[in-house]
Amino acid sequence: xxxxxxxxxxxxxxxxxxxxxxxxxxxxxxxxxxxxxxxxxxxxxxxxxxxxxxxxxxxxxxxxxxxxxxxxxxxxxxxxxxxxxxxxxxxxxxxxxxxxxxxxxxxxxxxxxxxxxxxxxxxxxxxxxxxxxxxxxxxxxxxxxxxxxxxxxxxxxxxxxxxxxxxxxxxxxxxxxxxxxxxxxxxxxxxxxxxxxxxxxxxxxxxxxxxxxxxxxxxxxxxxxxxxxxxxxxxxxxxxxxxxxxxxx
Amino acid sequence: xxxxxxxxxxxxxxxxxxxxxxxxxxxxxxxxxxxxxxxxxxxxxxxxxxxxxxxxxxxxxxxxxxxxxxxxxxxxxxxxxxxxxxxxxxxxxxxxxxxxxxxxxxxxxxxxxxxxxxxxxxxxxxxxxxxxxxxxxxxxxxxxxxxxxxxxxxxxxxxxxxxxxxxxxxxxxxxxxxxxxxxxxxxxxxxxxxxxxxxxxxxxxxxxxxxxxxxxxxxxxxxxxxxxxxxxxxxxxxxxxxxxxxxxx
Numbered sequence: 294x295x296x297x298x299x300x301x302x303x304x305x306x307x308x309x310x311x312x313x314x315x316x317x318x319x320x321x322x323x324x325x326x327x328x329x330x331x332x333x334x335x336x337x338x339x340x341x342x343x344x345x346x347x348x349x350x351x352x353x354x355x356x357x358x359x360x361x362x363x364x365x366x367x368x369x370x371x372x373x374x375x376x377x378x379x380x381x382x383x384x385x386x387x388x389x390x391x392x393x394x395x396x397x398x399x400x401x402x403x404x405x406x407x408x409x410x411x412x413x414x415x416x417x418x419x420x421x422x423x424x425x426x427x428x429x430x431x432x433x434x435x436x437x438x439x440x441x442x443x444x445x446x447x448x449x450x451x452x453x454x455x456x457x458x459x460x461x462x463x464x465x466x467x468x469x470x471x472x473x474x475x476x477x478x479x480x481x482x483x484x485x486x487x488x489x490x491x492x493x494x495x496x497x498x499x500x501x502x503x504x505x506x507x508x509x510x511x512x513x514x515x516x517x518x519x520x521x522x523x524x525x526x527x528x529x530x531x532x533x534x535x536x537x538x539x540x541x542x
Numbered sequence: 543x544x545x546x547x548x549x550x551x552x553x554x555x556x557x558x559x560x561x562x563x564x565x566x567x568x569x570x571x572x573x574x575x576x577x578x579x580x581x582x583x584x585x586x587x588x589x590x591x592x593x594x595x596x597x598x599x600x601x602x603x604x605x606x607x608x609x610x611x612x613x614x615x616x617x618x619x620x621x622x623x624x625x626x627x628x629x630x631x632x633x634x635x636x637x638x639x640x641x642x643x644x645x646x647x648x649x650x651x652x653x654x655x656x657x658x659x660x661x662x663x664x665x666x667x668x669x670x671x672x673x674x675x676x677x678x679x680x681x682x683x684x685x686x687x688x689x690x691x692x693x694x695x696x697x698x699x700x701x702x703x704x705x706x707x708x709x710x711x712x713x714x715x716x717x718x719x720x721x722x723x724x725x726x727x728x729x730x731x732x733x734x735x736x737x738x739x740x741x742x743x744x745x746x747x748x749x750x751x752x753x754x755x756x757x758x759x760x761x762x763x764x765x766x767x768x769x770x771x772x773x774x775x776x777x778x779x780x781x782x783x784x785x786x787x788x789x790x791x
Contacts, residue, residue, distance in 0.1 A: 360607050360608070364606075364653045364657050391653075392652070392653040393652040393693055396649040396652055396693045427692065436685070436688050443676065443677075443679065445677070
């Protein structure tokens with residue numbers, strides 16, 4: 294029996310990264326989870342990452358402290374309010390955008406991949422409902438893979454790192470369906486940009502609204518804890534957009 | 543009179559980055575110096591960066607703590623001996639190579655550039671005597687610039703970050719000559735991978751030997767402090783290689 298090859302999986306503790314971790318396992322890899330603690334990032338999310346990694350029996354789970362506060366510039370790292378109930382139909386880059394965040398995360402993942410002899414990095418970025426972040430687009434992913442091939446000893450020696458973004462072209466409901474088939478417990482995951490001190494989601498930031506709308510489209514209740522009872526939050530959601538997969542029947 | 547535009551300058555406190563800072567000023571920029579404190583990195587080098595930045599009257603000097611120890615894998619961050627007096631004629635990647643280090647540094651620089659509205663990043667990499675590091679090659683620099691254009695809000699909005707590597711094609715003696723013309727005080731800089739507790743250089747690691755050989759080729763004495771008296775170190779150096787700029791007369 295072959296020993297599964299190691300792959301680095303960026304794991305925030307949110308819905309997308311938990312699904313990505315499950316995909317990495319389903320694709321035959323032994324995942325090494327990599328979680329970043331930064332700035333005002335909430336302990337609830339890091340705890341969620343720990344629980345998700347444990348539930349998936351990862352080979353190893355590394356936590357790296359990174360100091361994004363010194364850079365400021367985002368509602369997620371500086372004293373700027375998290376926007377609530379904003380219009381998500383446009384492609385404006387929101388104030389929760391953290392400058393170059395995925396580039397910083399992927400740079401660490403690349404270093405870890407080289408140190409552990411892993412040739413694959415999984416990242417849960419998503420181009421369809423990407424909330425306006427420039428570093429979640431397919432061109433960006435391709436450019437990082439191109440950089441990775443030139444950046445490391447492994448690349449120079451003919452083993453370039455592959456960047457895998459299995460959610461890139463999935464809608465949020467498709468991501469959840471994929472995860473449920475793979476046994477992801479979404480009750481362990483946290484996506485909110487502005488949780489309370491008990492880790493309960495706000496229900497109104499971009500991340501909560503995309504997530505709640507997706508569960509609603511699937512006719513499911515999000516098992517994660519919310520400050521507002523979930524049924525109230527769901528009642529406040531718009532109906533599923535025309536053309537969403539659930540409306541094709 | 544125009545206000546000089548800001549540029550981010552990666553500043554380690556070594557010879558190359560001090561020269562790069564002087565070039566950025568000479569090219570009309572107001573430098574924002576960015577220094578990383580990481581792993582076993584020696585306080586002497588960070589102090590050198592502070593002095594070099596002060597001498598150059600930078601607009602701002604930021605220090606970012608980054609945790610490379612968790613990744614291990616290098617003589618500069620893990621408990622692996624720094625190699626001494628090794629053969630520098632080949633292109634083997636040495637154990638002082640820190641996996642993906644420049645990618646991590648540039649990712650932070652990219653974030654800072656966006657936050658400060660700077661469109662230019664200076665890095666002192668050098669392809670000629672680059673000591674075998676893959677992330678010091680021209681192709682790597684081009685690939686990062688390509689990534690940067692896709693990674694940030696500024697890039698999306700048509701103001702892609704430029705990556706400037708003014709030392710890329712210079713020899714070490716050419717770098718020193720350039721810096722001396724621009725008034726760099728190399729006595730403030732530190733390059734050694736293995737300084738003693740007083741910040742004095744070892745004279746035998748790759749970085750010391752490349753630096754000492756370059757000063758020797760120019761007929762100069764390196765003004766930085768060494769554990770061994772510099773004349774002893776110089777006497778132990780091989781004569782300048784044929785084809786070095788100083789031998790063309």
